[in-house]
Amino acid sequence: MKVGLSAETLNDWSDRADEEMTKFSKPVWIRFICAWGRRRAGPHQPAPPLPTQVASSSPSDHQLGPYKSFVIHESAEKARRANEERNRTKTFQHPPLPPVLQGH
Numbered sequence: 001m002k003v004g005l006s007a008e009t010l011n012d013w014s015d016r017a018d019e020e021m022t023k024f025s026k027p028v029w030i031r032f033i034c035a036w037g038r039r040r041a042g043p044h045q046p047a048p049p050l051p052t053q054v055a056s057s058s059p060s061d062h063q064l065g066p067y068k069s070f071v072i073h074e075s076a077e078k079a080r081r082a083n084e085e086r087n088r089t090k091t092f093q094h095p096p097l098p099p100v101l102q103g104h
Contacts, residue, residue, distance in 0.1 A: 029079035029100070031071045076101055 038047035073079035080101050087094045096102075 026074075029073040029076060031073070031079070031082070033069060033071070 038050075040046065041048050071082070073082060080097070083097065083101070
């Protein structure tokens with residue numbers, strides 16, 4: 001593996017997240033923000049460097065570095081409104097709502 005985390009570590013984290021979410025007493029809606037790739041600086045050039053990441057010492061701060069990694073909504077309605085607000089100014093066809101938000 002050139003960069004990143006091992007499959008074993010990711011599987012362990014995924015199992016722990018599944019366990020935590022199934023034991024959660026109150027439902028939440030979480031939007032995870034991630035990038036699968038990055039635009040290169042130019043032809044045959046690497047991508048520009050990412051912003052420096054500094055882990056927060058505050059457990060209530062859900063950010064790493066200058067960009068959020070996930071957002072927690074406490075109701076389906078709040079998650080739906082946030083989705084509508086994000087899509088309001090987009091000029092392309094929006095993807096469908098996740099099934100958990102459809103029909104609420």
